[in-house]
Amino acid sequence: MKTLTVIIPTYNEEDYLWRALYSVKFADEIIVIDSYSTDDTLKIAEEFNCKILKRKFDNFSNQKNHALQYATSDWVLFLDADERLTTGLQRELIDAINTEKHTAYKLNFPHFYMNRFLFHHSHNVTRLVVREQCHFEGSVHEKLIVNGSIGKLQNPVLHYTYKGLEHYISKKDSYAWFQAQQMLDKGKKVTYFHLAFKPFYRFFHSFIIKGGFRDGVPALAIAGINAYGVFSRYAKLILLKKGIR
DSSP: OOEEEEEEESSSOOTTHHHHHHHHTTSSSSEEEEEOOOOOOOOHHHHHOOOOEEOOOSSSHHHHHHHHOOOSSSSSEEEOOEEOOOOOHHHHHHHHHHSSSSSSEEEEEEHHHHHHEEEEEEEEEEEEEEEGGGEESSSSOOOEEEEOEEEEEEEEEEOOOOOOHHHHHHHHHHHHHHHHHHHHHTTOOOOHHHIHHHHHHHHIIIIIIIIIGGOOHHHHHHHHHHHHHHHHHHHHHHHHTOOOO
C-alpha cells in the first residue's frame, strides 16, 4: 500500500480547519504549515496529531515547497483549510495512488457561494502527486510542476471558497497586488486592451462559455467579481509603475 501525506497551509483558519482535517484523517501523515496564526488554528491541528511547521508567509510556492521537504510519504495531497474530501473522493484517491497509472492527478473544485455549490463554475487543479516528482513555481496562483503524466479524479472536492461578498472582493484585491507586482517585475505594459477587453472576456468566459448562467444569480455575481479582479490587477500595475500604492 502506498502512503499519503496531506499538506495544508494555514493562517487563522479555526472556522474551517477541523472539517478539512477530519476529511483526511485516513492519511498516513498530515502537515500543517502555519503563517503564525493568532486564533485556535494550531490547537485544532494538535488535536489531529499533525506535524506543525511555522513559517512567515512570503508567497504560496515557497510555503508549500518548504512543507514538501518535511513530507515522508510516497504521495502528497495539497489541500486548503476551506476544502474537504467527500467519502467518494477518499476512496477514489486511495485507489489512484495504489494503481499508479499517473504521476499526478487533477481534482475538481466547484465553488461554494451564496449557500450553494456552483458546478459550472469549477476548476480542475493538480493537487495529488508523487512526492519526489514535483515542486511549485509562481507567487500568487502557484503552479505545481510535475515530472510525469497527469490524470483526473472524478469526485469533487467540497470547496467553501468565500465567506461572503466582502471577503471575496478583498481576496481579489489582495491577489491583484501580488499579480501586479509580478507583471511589474517582468516589465509588462498596460493598454486599453488589458483594462477593457480582458475583464469583459473573463466575465463572458465564466458566465457564458463555461455555462455559469446555469448556476443562476450566484454565478452572475462571481463572473462580475472575477472581471473586476482582472481589471484590478492592471489598474494596480499602473499604480505601481507610478510608485503609488
